[in-house]
Amino acid sequence: MNSDDALRVLATMERIRHFEERVARLKLAGEVFGLIHVSVGQEGVAAGTCTQLRDDDAVYSGHRAHGHALAKGAPMNRVMAELMGRETGLCRGMGGSMHLVDVEHGFLGATGVVGGNVPMALGSALASRLRGEDSVAVVFFGDGAAQGGHVLETFNLASLWQLPLILVCENNGFAEFTPRSAHTVVERVSDAVAPYDFARETVDGNDVRAVWSSFGGFLERARTGEGPFLLECLTHRLSGHYVGDPAAYREALAADEWRKLDPIVRLRTSLIEDGTLDEAAADAIAAEAIAEVEAAETFGRDSAYPPESLTAEVAYA
Amino acid sequence: MSRNETYVKAVGRALADAMRADERVFVIGEDVAEGGPYTTTAGLSEEFGRERVRNTPISEAAITGVAIGAAQSGMRPVLEIMYIDFLTLALDQLVNAAAKAHAMSGGQLTVPLVLRTQGGAGQRGGAQHSQSLESWLTHVPGLKVVMPSGAADAAGLMAAAILDPGPVVFVEHKALYFRREDVPETIEPIELGRARTVRTGDDVTIVATSRMVGEALAAAQELAEEGIEAEVIDPRTLVPFDLDTIVASVRRTNRLVVAHEAVVHGGFGAEVVAAVQEAAFDDLDAPIGRVGAPFAPIPFSPPLEDAYLPGRQQLVDAVRRLSVGSPSLRLPYIGAGLTSA
Numbered sequence: 001m002n003s004d005d006a007l008r009v010l011a012t013m014e015r016i017r018h019f020e021e022r023v024a025r026l027k028l029a030g031e032v033f034g035l036i037h038v039s040v041g042q043e044g045v046a047a048g049t050c051t052q053l054r055d056d057d058a059v060y061s062g063h064r065a066h067g068h069a070l071a072k073g074a075p076m077n078r079v080m081a082e083l084m085g086r087e088t089g090l091c092r093g094m095g096g097s098m099h100l101v102d103v104e105h106g107f108l109g110a111t112g113v114v115g116g117n118v119p120m121a122l123g124s125a126l127a128s129r130l131r132g133e134d135s136v137a138v139v140f141f142g143d144g145a146a147q148g149g150h151v152l153e154t155f156n157l158a159s160l161w162q163l164p165l166i167l168v169c170e171n172n173g174f175a176e177f178t179p180r181s182a183h184t185v186v187e188r189v190s191d192a193v194a195p196y197d198f199a200r201e202t203v204d205g206n207d208v209r210a211v212w213s214s215f216g217g218f219l220e221r222a223r224t225g226e227g228p229f230l231l232e233c234l235t236h237r238l239s240g241h242y243v244g245d246p247a248a249y250r251e252a253l254a255a256d257e258w259r260k261l262d263p264i265v266r267l268r269t270s271l272i273e274d275g276t277l278d279e280a281a282a283d284a285i286a287a288e289a290i291a292e293v294e295a296a297e298t299f300g301r302d303s304a305y306p307p308e309s310l311t312a313e314v315a316y317a
Numbered sequence: 318m319s320r321n322e323t324y325v326k327a328v329g330r331a332l333a334d335a336m337r338a339d340e341r342v343f344v345i346g347e348d349v350a351e352g353g354p355y356t357t358t359a360g361l362s363e364e365f366g367r368e369r370v371r372n373t374p375i376s377e378a379a380i381t382g383v384a385i386g387a388a389q390s391g392m393r394p395v396l397e398i399m400y401i402d403f404l405t406l407a408l409d410q411l412v413n414a415a416a417k418a419h420a421m422s423g424g425q426l427t428v429p430l431v432l433r434t435q436g437g438a439g440q441r442g443g444a445q446h447s448q449s450l451e452s453w454l455t456h457v458p459g460l461k462v463v464m465p466s467g468a469a470d471a472a473g474l475m476a477a478a479i480l481d482p483g484p485v486v487f488v489e490h491k492a493l494y495f496r497r498e499d500v501p502e503t504i505e506p507i508e509l510g511r512a513r514t515v516r517t518g519d520d521v522t523i524v525a526t527s528r529m530v531g532e533a534l535a536a537a538q539e540l541a542e543e544g545i546e547a548e549v550i551d552p553r554t555l556v557p558f559d560l561d562t563i564v565a566s567v568r569r570t571n572r573l574v575v576a577h578e579a580v581v582h583g584g585f586g587a588e589v590v591a592a593v594q595e596a597a598f599d600d601l602d603a604p605i606g607r608v609g610a611p612f613a614p615i616p617f618s619p620p621l622e623d624a625y626l627p628g629r630q631q632l633v634d635a636v637r638r639l640s641v642g643s644p645s646l647r648l649p650y651i652g653a654g655l656t657s658a
């Protein structure tokens with residue numbers, strides 16, 4: 001990751017962080033609707049990966065998808081408008097937070113069905129192979145999804161067919177309110193793919209440089225048609241499972257310690273230490289993100305709701 | 318020009334034609350490169366190779382997802398789920414992803430997927446290899462559901478299904494696979510949503526799907542001997558559904574019997590009945606009859622399976638009841654084996 005990359009990644013993380021913190025507030029204020037899951041604390045994964053991809057690479061995500069969509073290039077104002085159910089939204093108000101799609105930027109979509117995106121991503125990798133292209137498919141899923149039958153089936157298929165798929169597991173240790181230890185005896189998701197014998201790495205997902213370099217290595221190989229790969233990013237969500245979650249199940253966790261491991265704080269500090277940035281320049285990156293969020297909020301609020309006729313219009317292609 | 322061809326061969330030929338015409342079309346499923354248990358895809362891997370005729374492990378959920386993802390990425394997969402009974406394992410992907418992708422993305426994504434499967438009883442397959450589950454699929458907006466009753470329709474409807482921009486579930490019937498029929502030499506797509514009037518008649522309309530179309534024709538022949546002329550209509554596709562053709566017929570015949578092999582209870586026939594009475598209540602001279610299977614898992618033992626399956630006799634009985642106004646009309650439905658006294 002050179003210093004230009006690092007600046008781009010830092011800006012991406014700041015954009016995601018400020019966007020999601022605003023979304024959480026707007027949800028509580030009743031301006032954003034639906035089931036909202038934010039990735040505060042986990043931005044290093046989205047930013048360290050998606051910023052290395054092209055528009056023709058297919059990215060799939062799950063219920064915690066805002067960061068992946070933004071990092072893949074979805075315009076923030078249209079993501080915000082989507083969460084507000086507006087016609088100008090990314091999906092014209094038909095999807096909402098868990099179903100963001102931006103075909104133009106290769107974000108083929110989020111799903112509210114945990115793990116359901118994993119086989120679909122393999123399908124995009126297969127399409128790339130059948131057409132002889134060098135595009136790749138990337139799918140983000142949680143540690144909870146890794147116990148799903150469709151996900152385990154996909155591990156087998158992906159290794160059997162050796163398709164250019166990069167599986168990115170964000171292991172935040174929890175599925176909703178339950179720690180991983182209560183769902184499986186397999187501690188690391190990378191161990192779950194061990195029998196399939198494909199390249200896998202477990203990294204500190206809050207160290208965005210580590211995420212960048214491991215993912216970049218896999219990506220380079222996937223471009224040549226190799227695959228699959230699993231990148232397990234150990235991370236931590238700093239807020240509840242969903243906006244409004246009292247998170248009582250996590251009392252025991254030392255929130256202060258995790259604050260120190262915040263991927264944004266870590267990258268920012270390192271860039272200041274190595275002289276790439278000074279405090280003022282770093283603050284300016286955050287300020288720019290905040291301004292973009294403000295504009296997105298206004299854009300969403302000023303946009304109309306879609307016409308009722310839209311429901312029937314898009315039921316069939 | 319036409320050729321006398323079995324239902325399986327007609328489907329296989331439609332697949333081969335589509336693969337020749339469009340590089341994006343590929344076939345994926347368990348044992349498809351080997352032709353599958355009914356030989357439907359026989360010969361395809363030899364012509365198109367095993368990349369485009371892709372065998373999969375027994376992972377219905379994942380392969381359905383793979384097909385959807387490939388379709389979203391611009392390919393035109395034809396996915397085989399070997400028995401409709403195993404569609405249960407694929408339903409999440411089909412219902413939650415394929416059916417809704419276009420809508421949830423505000424029209425951005427399309428899923429030009431054909432999910433081929435086969436159902437139906439009569440071959441001693443037992444309760445897990447014989448079902449007719451199409452009504453589940455008709456309940457999901459975003460899916461189209463096709464049920465061909467003969468070789469020619471199977472070929473033309475398959476051609477149309479592959480050209481369709483959205484997900485189409487194509488439900489074949491195993492008991493029809495080796496029946497022959499004249500099939501056009503050049504397979505032309507048959508527009509989805511157009512019923513076919515298989516026989517004309519003025520006394521009663523029989524709407525029948527899949528295997529029951531042949532049974533309805535046999536029933537009509539028997540009824541004709543007593544002077545009752547039945548019109549037989551095969552909707553061919555359940556979604557979209559050609560209500561107009563059926564209503565126009567009922568306005569002439571004033572009587573309707575709806576027949577499918579699936580259990581009557583909650584079956585697609587109920588939807589047909591509701592729609593027709595809404596559209597043509599004043600034209601009906603008798604309550605609409607329903608013919609289908611009883612509300613019980615399909616038995617294995619041959620005499621029991623035979624008694625369970627609806628066919629010609631149940632249709633004849635149902636029409637006679639309508640025509641003579643028998644008290645059994647007051648039964649909530651006419652289930653084969655339960656009411657054929």
Ligand SMILES: Cc1ncc(C[n+]2csc(CCOP(=O)(O)OP(=O)(O)O)c2C)c(N)n1
Pocket residue numbers: 063064112113114115141142143144145146172174175176241
């Ligand atoms: C198939 C399915 N089952 C259950 C749920 C409800 N649910 C939503 S998120 C979630 C936990 C997912 O945990 P994980 O995969 O670790 O992702 P994280 O929330 O930690 O990002 C559950 C159980 C769902 N959306 N889909």
Ligand SMILES: [Mg+2]
Pocket residue numbers: 142143144170171172173174175176
């Ligand atoms: Mg988790």
